[in-house]
Amino acid sequence: MTTILILFVFMNLDTILKTGHCTDTRDQVLSITPTTQKQVDILKNVSSHYETALWQPVSPEYIKEETQVHLFVPGNSSGIIKNLLRTHGITHEYAIYDWINRTTHDNPDTVKLILVGSSYEKRPLYALKLSLNNRPNKKAMWIDCGIHAREWVAPAFCLWFVHHSLSFYKVNKDITHILDNLDVYVLPVLNPDGYKYTWTKNRMWRKNRSQNNANNCIGVDLNRNFDANWCTEGASHDPCSEIYCGSFPESEPESQAVADFLRSNKDLVQLYLSIHSYSQMLLFPYSCTLEEAENHSDLLEMAQEAAQAIRRYYRNTYSYGPGGKTIYLAPGGSDDWAYNLGIKYSFTFELQDRGRYGFLLPTSHISRACNEALIAVKIIALKVIEKTQAATSSPQTV
Ligand code: ARG
Ligand code: ZN
Numbered sequence: 001m002t003t004i005l006i007l008f009v010f011m012n013l014d015t016i017l018k019t020g021h022c023t024d025t026r027d028q029v030l031s032i033t034p035t036t037q038k039q040v041d042i043l044k045n046v047s048s049h050y051e052t053a054l055w056q057p058v059s060p061e062y063i064k065e066e067t068q069v070h071l072f073v074p075g076n077s078s079g080i081i082k083n084l085l086r087t088h089g090i091t092h093e094y095a096i097y098d099w100i101n102r103t104t105h106d107n108p109d110t111v112k113l114i115l116v117g118s119s120y121e122k123r124p125l126y127a128l129k130l131s132l133n134n135r136p137n138k139k140a141m142w143i144d145c146g147i148h149a150r151e152w153v154a155p156a157f158c159l160w161f162v163h164h165s166l167s168f169y170k171v172n173k174d175i176t177h178i179l180d181n182l183d184v185y186v187l188p189v190l191n192p193d194g195y196k197y198t199w200t201k202n203r204m205w206r207k208n209r210s211q212n213n214a215n216n217c218i219g220v221d222l223n224r225n226f227d228a229n230w231c232t233e234g235a236s237h238d239p240c241s242e243i244y245c246g247s248f249p250e251s252e253p254e255s256q257a258v259a260d261f262l263r264s265n266k267d268l269v270q271l272y273l274s275i276h277s278y279s280q281m282l283l284f285p286y287s288c289t290l291e292e293a294e295n296h297s298d299l300l301e302m303a304q305e306a307a308q309a310i311r312r313y314y315r316n317t318y319s320y321g322p323g324g325k326t327i328y329l330a331p332g333g334s335d336d337w338a339y340n341l342g343i344k345y346s347f348t349f350e351l352q353d354r355g356r357y358g359f360l361l362p363t364s365h366i367s368r369a370c371n372e373a374l375i376a377v378k379i380i381a382l383k384v385i386e387k388t389q390a391a392t393s394s395p396q397t398v
Pocket of ligand 1: 223276283287288323329330331332333334335336348
């Protein structure tokens with residue numbers, strides 16, 4: 001599972017969406033790591049003699065042992081190619097878009113695919129809606145991951161969370177209670193263009209990949225592009241900066257898509273979560289000012305309980321507090337924006353680690369990072385249910 005989780009490969013889902021087909025005739029991108037020279041030769045042969053497109057490396061002669069190959073395989077040749085690989089003992093894996101599609105397909109009654117928008121380079125932004133029952137007036141929570149490209153454990157968390165939720169519904173008490181009372185929207189990769197770029201060109205890329213006409217610098221920090229004290233202290237107007245706020249609030253298709261979705265669903269969504277790495281922190285508004293949020297003590301108590309649980313169960317330390325005071329002023333963030341929209345429970349999690357590996361968290365640490373973050377998600381979601389349900393079920397004075 002973990003290998004799938006951290007795997008990037010993009011595939012063209014447009015055809016599937018248009019036709020509704022989701023069989024083996026679809027286009028796929030396979031991720032293959034040859035382990036012997038013989039496998040290298042076979043892959044070279046396949047990529048140059050069959051109807052495929054080699055995405056990585058740039059040309060077949062660069063295929064080598066122990067290095068990942070990304071091969072686009074059109075639907076009509078997928079059967080032949082996979083057979084060929086199987087015959088030679090070459091295993092392949094799928095990618096995030098493929099995973100999203102498969103999960104939706106395998107859980108038709110409980111998971112819906114929602115296209116919330118598309119990225120600057122026109123990749124689809126898919127959210128999965130987990131809806132395990134049809135209670136009337138059911139509220140929802142939102143989780144997005146991967147707003148910053150290089151924070152690879154974040155998309156891994158989103159996928160793992162979906163998988164875990166579906167597997168443990170009716171098994172684990174907390175998960176069941178959460179999913180019985182809230183629908184969950186999960187957007188695994190908010191910044192797919194940046195994410196792809198970190199796999200192919202620059203592992204340390206943070207921003208999206210939008211072009212700026214004025215100069216050569218590329219990308220906007222999507223977590224500085226929301227309309228919350230936009231581009232004040234803690235963000236930059238310089239397009240070359242890592243914290244460039246863009247030319248105006250929501251100038252970027254990715255932030256606009258998320259903002260549009262939340263605006264249209266603001267009465268439903270009671271909890272907003274945004275997953276980042278690294279530094280092990282549970283942050284809440286405000287980051288765009290040093291002022292306290294109106295329900296500061298509620299948020300603080302929730303974050304504290306979550307951090308204590310992580311410490312108790314995993315012996316790991318998470319700091320917590322309002323973003324501005326806990327780390328730095330950072331205006332234009334999605335959490336503050338969602339909060340001001342009226343989603344009064346709004347958090348940004350910074351997952352493992354504290355800097356030893358930083359953004360390059362090894363695969364072997366992903367599972368623990370996800371498990372400890374899950375504890376925090378559970379505690380916070382349960383509290384939100386408790387607080388908001390108490391509010392709605394209290395007797396009305398007429
Ligand atoms: N490290 C994150 C960032 O710089 C912190 C996010 C906290 N929230 C915020 N609105 N800045 O984007
Ligand atoms: Zn981040």
